Amino acid sequence: xxxxxxxxxxxxxxxxxxxxxxxxxxxxxxxxxxxxxxxxxxxxxxxxxxxxxxxxxxxxxxxxxxxxxxxxxxxxxx
Numbered sequence: 001x002x003x004x005x006x007x008x009x010x011x012x013x014x015x016x017x018x019x020x021x022x023x024x025x026x027x028x029x030x031x032x033x034x035x036x037x038x039x040x041x042x043x044x045x046x047x048x049x050x051x052x053x054x055x056x057x058x059x060x061x062x063x064x065x066x067x068x069x070x071x072x073x074x075x076x077x078x
Contacts (some may be wrong), residue, residue, distance in 0.1 A: 010048065012075045018046050020064040020071065034063050 021031055021042075028042040035041065044050035045060075052060070061068045 009075070009077065013077075014046055014048050016071065016075045017060065020061070020066050021046075024064040024066075026064070031060070031063055035059070 021028070027039075028046070029039040032039045032042045041050070045052055045056075057071075058068045061071045064071075
């Protein structure tokens with residue numbers, strides 16, 4: 001994972017993203033298909049190799065069926 005000013009917070013984000021995907025019953029490949037991307041796209045996000053912006057986070061939350069505000073609250077960022 002790339003160095004961040006908030007490494008613990010970002011790690012919580014990554015853990016929560018993986019958990020949300022699994023709770024939605026989706027594989028990385030299935031999520032990537034919704035973005036017309038390869039499974040490595042989601043893998044890189046979940047591993048911290050690729051950082052995401054708030055728009056991508058909102059899109060992922062939509063795919064996982066979790067409101068963005070609820071997701072942010074879950075990880076203590078709201």
